[in-house]
Amino acid sequence: MQRNNLKRIIYTLLLTAVWGMTSCSRQQTVFANYEHVDDTRWEKTDTIIFNVPPLEKPGTYREKLGLRLADDFPFMTLSMEIELVVIPKGMVYKSQHKFSVIDETGNPKGKGLSLHQYDFDISEVELEQGDSLHVRLAHNMKREILPGVVDLGFILIRK
Numbered sequence: 001m002q003r004n005n006l007k008r009i010i011y012t013l014l015l016t017a018v019w020g021m022t023s024c025s026r027q028q029t030v031f032a033n034y035e036h037v038d039d040t041r042w043e044k045t046d047t048i049i050f051n052v053p054p055l056e057k058p059g060t061y062r063e064k065l066g067l068r069l070a071d072d073f074p075f076m077t078l079s080m081e082i083e084l085v086v087i088p089k090g091m092v093y094k095s096q097h098k099f100s101v102i103d104e105t106g107n108p109k110g111k112g113l114s115l116h117q118y119d120f121d122i123s124e125v126e127l128e129q130g131d132s133l134h135v136r137l138a139h140n141m142k143r144e145i146l147p148g149v150v151d152l153g154f155i156l157i158r159k
Contacts, residue, residue, distance in 0.1 A: 055127055055158075088130075
């Protein structure tokens with residue numbers, strides 16, 4: 001009797017795993033990297049750079065910003081300048097974004113306790129096989145030196 005229950009449990013787990021794998025979206029993360037930022041003094045002139053290697057497949061790619069903030073981040077939003085250069089075409093995409101990190105009651109919107117993780121959509125871009133990216137991130141806050149930003153990340157997902 002126990003043997004049949006064990007078989008049912010294993011069968012159920014396998015079926016659940018197969019169902020989970022087939023029901024996932026077809027999106028694929030092709031690049032995800034984080035760079036550490038000195039969380040006591042990120043200056044306006046400091047630029048965080050990511051170099052995405054040549055892509056294997058053409059398609060629509062979604063860009064995301066990964067962000068880790070300490071509790072001492074003093075603002076409700078983070079204003080960023082983002083520059084994306086597509087190589088070898090030389091196409092340049094510049095944009096400014098405001099990312100909301102604290103709600104109206106003063107609570108962080110991110111996940112975590114003393115260090116909060118955020119993932120924000122930036123945009124979508126059409127890329128060809130062999131294209132690579134050069135990404136520059138800089139803060140655009142009024143304060144010259146920005147405390148509380150611990151890590152910045154760039155994530156590229158093929159749709």
